[in-house]
Amino acid sequence: MTHEVYEWLRALAADPWLCAAALAVATLALEDAVTVAAGLLAAEGLVSAPVALAGLWIGIIGGDLWLYGLGALASRRPWARRLVGEANIARGRGFLDRNLVVTLVSARSIPGMRLPTYAASGFVGVSLARFTLIACVAVAIWTTAFFYVVRGFGVVAGRLLGSWSWAVGALLLLVAMVVPRVLARRARGSVAEPSASEGLAPGLGGGRELR
Helix, strand or coil: CHHHHHHHHHHHCCCHHHHHHHHHHHHHHHHHHHHHHHHHHHHCCCCCHHHHHHHHHHHHHHHHHHHHHHHHHHCCCHHHHHHHCHHHHHHHHHHHHHHHHHHHHHHHHCCCCHHHHHHHHHHHCCCHHHHHHHHHHHHHHHHHHHHHHHHHHHHHHHHHHHHHHHHHHHHHHHHHHHHHHHHHHHHHHHHHHHHHHHHHHHHHHHCCCCC
C-alpha cells in the first residue's frame, strides 16, 4: 500500500501545490501511509518539507474535525442517544473532560483508535474549541516528528537502495503501527494484573476459599 501511495503522489510532485492537495485528501483514508510517502518524496527533493507538511496538517486536522462533527451529528439523533444511554454519555463526557489531552494524543499514535475516540468526543459534547486546540498540537508534534524521521531515513535509504527506498518507508510504517499497539497492550496488562492479584489475596490469605 505504501508503494502505491508513494508512486501516485510521485506522479503529482511536478506541481507542488497539487501534490499538497492530494496529500490533504489522501490522509482522510490512509494517514500513516501518506505521511510516509510524503517523507520519502521530501527525501528525494521532489516536494519541499513545508509544502508536504502543509498538505498533511490540513488533511489530518480536517479529518479530525470531520470525525468530531460526525459524532456531534449522531448525538442529535434520539435513537442514538437512547442506544448509548444518557448516563453513559454523561460519564463519557466527564472522563474526556478530565483526560482529553492524554486520550486524544494516545488515539493519534495508536492505529485504529482515532475514529472511535474523536467521534466519541463529538458525541458526548466535548468543547469544540478545546478539542481543536489539542488535535492541532498533537498533529503538529506527532505528524511532524514522524515526517522528519521518515525523511531522514529516506535520504540514507536513497543512497543505499536507490529506487527501493520506499521499502524503508514501509518498514517504518509497520513499526509505527505495531509498536504503539504492543505498548498499549502491555500497559493494559500491567493494570489488570495487580487488580487480579488484589481479588485473589483475601481468599489466599484467609484460607477460606481453598477447600
